[in-house]
Amino acid sequence: MTGRLQGLxxxxxxxPLVSPFRTSFGTEHERDVLLVRAVTAEAEGWGECVALSGPLYSPEYVDGAQAFIKRYLIPLLRRFDGHVYALEPLFEPLKGHPMAKAAVQTAVLDAQLRAAALPLGAFLGATKQRVPAGVSVGIMDSVPALLDAVAGYLAAGYLRIKLKIEPGWDVEPVRAVRERFGDDVLLQVDANTAYTLTDAEHLARLDPFGLLLIEQPLPEDDIRGHARLATMIRTPICLDESIVSARAAADAIALNACRIVNIKPGRVGGYLEARRIHDVCAANGVAVWAGGMLETGLGRAANVALAALPGFTLPGDTSASDRYYAQDITEPFVLQDGHVAVPAGPGIGVEPLRDVLDSVTTETEWHNFTGVS
Incomplete structure (x- = not known):
């Protein structure tokens, strides 16, 4: 599984999203997606950068990720001729930018796995052929609109509902969903760092609703605050933005700052580190699930493969394609009995639909490493 890159x-x-997606840090109407295609003599592979248009979820943003890849990663890749694992020490001197690094690493990994006829799931250690699917529901303009949305997702067969929350939109929406749909619905909330420890008493008002978890209630750098909050509320705390590496996961677990971890490969620098986080959590009895960043079918395929590892015991944000896009750039992922199938083909297991891809492309750059185009 090696091969010199011919170009990137x-x-x-x-x-465009099928409907606006609002969280505590902003509203997305469409995704401006950066895709990376790595080409070798044997195969080509795809990676998707999950950075948003602005530095809201994280310091990274899509224009910056593209500039970073061009200025810093491509010069390194011009002399790269090894296994994908060699990319990590190659990139390590360059601080930060995990989403940009993850996109490149995934493209190279996909190309190498396709050349070896090995599916990504098998490479990572997947044990399932399909994974349970949850859905993330953004902040709505009204509680009735929220209830209508949740009703539609439950009717479609989603096995878990996640509600985005923020101050002023938390207890009442959760209460309304519980009253309408009952206690049997797997329900969790995601704050995206919108609260502080001074809100602990208010967050404790969510305890009676039997939530699976509250995701990232406090700022990402406040691990001690999360550990303190965990002693003040009954709802299990799940960390997302705080988990930037396997080391960060081990620290959070040691400090009792979380009982559950959301793993997003883009946030941690790629699928190799994502698997290490899975292993750390599994060794410590901490449940994990697969988060999402409104990925297209290319990014979703890789996430679904990751979610098939044995430690992923909770439904993730591995929704069907039509949750976000009327037309995906791959064959759509479809919900069947509340599950999404793990791609069985080599690499990430899916190909872009070229006509569709070309129709939504706004810009392309080819960086030639060997004179082959």
């Missing part, structure tokens, strides 16, 4: 394509695509 950076492609921007504009993907």
């Amino acid at each position: 394509e950076l492609r921007r695509v504009a993907m």
